[in-house]
Amino acid sequence: MMRRTDGTSSTKRLSTRTSGLLLLAGMALLLPGFAFGAALPQTDGQQHLGVASCASGVCHGSVKPRTGSDVLQNEYVTWSQRDRHRVAYQTLLTRESQQIASNLGLANAHEADVCLDCHADNVPAEQRGAKFVISDGVGCEACHGGSENYIATHADSATNHQQNLDAGLFPSDVAVERASLCLSCHLGTAAKMASHDIMGAGHPRLAFELDTFGILQPAHYAVDADYLADKWHSHSLTVWIIGQTRSAAATLDLIDARLDKGGLFPELALFDCQACHHAMSEPRWQADNGTGLPAGSVRLNDANFVMLFAIGQVVAPELAATLREQMLGLHQAVARRQPLAAPIAAIDNSIQQIEDRALATVTPQQAAQFLQALVNAGADGQFGDYVAAEQAVMAIDMLLNVADLRSQHGDWLDLVYTTVGDEDYYDPAQLARAMLEFGL
Ligand code: HEC
Ligand code: HEC
Ligand code: HEC
Ligand code: HEC
Incomplete structure (x- = not known):
């Protein structure tokens, strides 16, 4: 089921961020002493x-x-x-x-x-x-x-x-670290994973977005002046981007460590669940689904990468194009059971570059640009898989808030949510039509 943040709580959160606080937050980004890669x-x-x-x-x-x-x-x-x-x-x-x-x-x-x-x-x-x-x-x-x-x-x-x-x-304040903390349970690691065995036994599918889930978790802390004085903090837009880059990197780690189970089938939880689990009366395969694979292929769950293509459009179009090529290569290599180490290392490098560029340049004033990039991608049919659509809708919700456009586009947002209301009957064409109805 798709969780929806209620606009009021996130608006409240945003309204505490006066420009003064944002300035301080910007400085925190530059402070030394934020060590990355802490032990979980x-x-x-x-x-x-x-x-x-x-x-x-x-x-x-x-x-x-x-x-x-x-x-x-x-x-x-x-x-x-x-x-x-x-x-x-x-x-x-x-x-x-x-x-x-x-x-x-x-x-x-x-x-x-x-x-x-x-x-x-x-x-x-x-x-x-x-x-x-x-x-x-x-x-x-x-x-x-x-x-x-x-x-x-x-x-x-x-x-x-x-x-x-x-x-x-x-260091749960630092978004890069927080992301790996949350993802260790909400996506999994080489050591612990909600595998397809566990899913098949009845476990709910996992879906995670760092900013949205940070809002859904009842806050037991206040981002006030003394918080900002010595902790990392940034706006939802950056937190969302870090969530996407870290989820993509963690997905690669899982593919590296868990894809090959040694049996006839690879680890199915790494693929798009709905590629297999959807009503046969509702075919949804698309030729241009970004994988280059023929009809009938099982696709990796690449939802976070699809988000990175859109993010890259704004922060570094040349990197987005490279990542797209590299992902085509990974889809092919997985389907043909070719070695994955080289494509994974190359993609990891692109993710890191997009993350670095975003951390150095993105400001909340760009929210409408990211929104438009997602809307364009959706209208172009790039959210063919439910998992990608789900990520896109969580992002659109957040971006409307940051761009202060939520009240203006409330009806449209409701329409967008209805397109992802039932994952078993998700229709990419319906989502694409909804995207075409958006006008800034
Ligand atoms: C699911 C993860 C999670 C759990 C469980 C959790 N916290 Fe937190 N906590 C966070 C996050 C995320 C933040 C915000 C980032 C930060 O300040 O590190 C935070 C912030 C805090 C802060 C910082 C407040 C400030 O102003 O600096 C305190 C104190 C705190 N938590 C105490 C607790 C206590 C006590 C418990 C158990 C009763 C708890 N937390 C359980 C994730 C968690
Ligand atoms: C040690 C594992 C673990 C970590 C770390 C963790 N979570 Fe969770 N989280 C869970 C589990 C398990 C549940 C489901 C609890 C239940 O309903 O029984 C959950 C539930 C949630 C929910 C409620 C989801 C819903 O459907 O209502 C939110 C929101 C959430 N986590 C956010 C976070 C965030 C944000 C972080 C990182 C700051 C985080 N979690 C870190 C294990 C974890
Ligand atoms: C990789 C981490 C992970 C593992 C392993 C895992 N879970 Fe979960 N589980 C979660 C998270 C995260 C959620 C919350 C999902 C959400 O709401 O987004 C969850 C949700 C659930 C729920 C639904 C809870 C609710 O609130 O509706 C059940 C039931 C559950 N898990 C049982 C199990 C059982 C039984 C096992 C062992 C066989 C298990 N889980 C193993 C992470 C895990
Ligand atoms: C390659 C195709 C494929 C992919 C991808 C896939 N599954 Fe499955 N799944 C199957 C098959 C085959 C079964 C066994 C169906 C049966 O027993 O009738 C199954 C069984 C299940 C079942 C038990 C259903 C039942 O009828 O008892 C659940 C739940 C499930 N999968 C969830 C998931 C989730 C969640 C994902 C994504 C994380 C996923 N699956 C990805 C093929 C797939």
């Missing part, structure tokens, strides 16, 4: 002390936000009452999960690493502190890193953000 919490080697260690009333368990503090201090209440991560472990106890487990031949879901790796803070036993309980699900330290070395000092006013990072706090 699940493999950080630190003791995870448990949610109870963070949740006391004087720490993060205040019932109401506190004034005079750098952080809200009611993070625990927000997380425990409104955040789905709180119930991620409970989900493993439901009938649905028990059915998935039994279809997979597992005794149960709530003790299986294959489920706990994403539905809880599943660190090794020797890294679980005295108050750690697995039933906390995706708790504080699953995102913020094991607190062994920062718990005692991180609340001191004498300790700065960099010192916390050095002591093991995960």
Whole structure:
């Protein structure tokens, strides 16, 4: 099912971003000390002390936000009452999960690493502190890193953000890092993946967009002056682009590590689900689907790459053209079972270049340009696969907000959402017609 952010919450979020704050945010981009590629919490080697260690009333368990503090201090209440991560472990106890487990031949879901790796803070036993309980699900330290070395000092006013990072706090403020954190569970890694075996057993399909999901997760932090003073921050547009570049890069990692399962079929979860799963009475194959493959071919899930073609149109048209060529090569190589290392390395390089260019140049004033690039791509039939259409619609929603065009195009946005309302009966031609109705 397609999640929809409600315009009011994101508008509220945007309205707090006065131009002064944006200026500060721009500076944060240039500050030294933002190290990339931090170890993810699940493999950080630190003791995870448990949610109870963070949740006391004087720490993060205040019932109401506190004034005079750098952080809200009611993070625990927000997380425990409104955040789905709180119930991620409970989900493993439901009938649905028990059915998935039994279809997979597992005794149960709530003790299986294959489920706990994403539905809880599943660190090794020797890294679980005295108050750690697995039933906390995706708790504080699953995102913020094991607190062994920062718990005692991180609340001191004498300790700065960099010192916390050095002591093991995960840099979840930095979009590049945050993306790999969220994607590690919302897409998967070489080590943990919602494979087609798990999907076939009944697991819902995963779909993720960094900015949208960042809004859907109830915020337990406020981007205020002291936040901006020492943390990374940028506008939705940049966060969306980073989400696309990092998702594309993570997809390549998965293709590299998991595509070949050694059997007759490759890992089917890496392909467009609806390429196989759609009503036969509704044919949807298109000759110009960007893969160069003949009718009847199974296509890689290239949704994030399709977004990057549109993003590239605005930030670096020559890179977008290169990426398009390279993707044709990858589709062909996968279909013919040719070696993938060289095409993957080349694509990774293009993604990095687009990301660097975007980080250096993109401003929120360009939102309408990105919107037009997506609308053109849609009208041109480039969102032939449902997964690409789903990504496009999440992006269009965000871009209308940033460009301050949402109220003006509210009816059109509703129309666009109806085109992706049912993934089993998605009709690319209907979406293309909707795109043609857009006029800035
Ligand atoms: C340790 C794994 C893990 C990490 C890391 C993680 N998530 Fe999740 N997330 C989950 C699981 C599992 C669920 C589903 C929980 C349930 O409903 O049982 C979920 C659910 C969500 C939902 C609710 C989706 C819905 O359909 O309502 C949002 C929004 C979300 N995550 C956003 C994020 C964001 C943003 C990040 C990164 C900052 C993130 N998640 C990091 C595992 C994770
Ligand atoms: C790669 C990470 C990953 C793995 C492995 C994984 N899940 Fe999930 N699961 C998720 C995420 C993320 C969501 C939320 C999807 C969303 O709403 O966007 C989810 C959602 C679910 C849901 C639907 C929850 C709801 O709120 O409707 C069920 C049920 C579920 N998972 C059960 C399982 C079981 C059982 C296993 C083990 C066989 C498992 N999952 C393995 C990441 C994972
Ligand atoms: C699914 C991931 C996730 C979970 C679970 C999570 N957080 Fe966060 N948290 C974030 C993100 C993303 C941010 C915003 C980026 C940042 O400041 O690092 C954040 C920010 C914060 C901040 C920074 C506020 C500021 O003004 O600097 C605090 C404090 C915090 N979280 C505490 C907690 C506590 C306590 C828990 C558990 C009760 C928790 N978080 C659970 C992802 C998560
Ligand atoms: C190459 C074609 C192909 C692709 C791509 C593919 N699947 Fe499948 N899927 C199958 C086949 C074949 C079955 C077995 C159907 C059966 O048992 O009747 C299946 C079974 C399933 C089932 C169980 C359905 C049932 O009727 O019991 C689910 C759910 C599922 N797939 C989800 C997905 C998701 C989600 C994706 C994308 C991440 C995906 N599939 C990608 C071919 C595919």
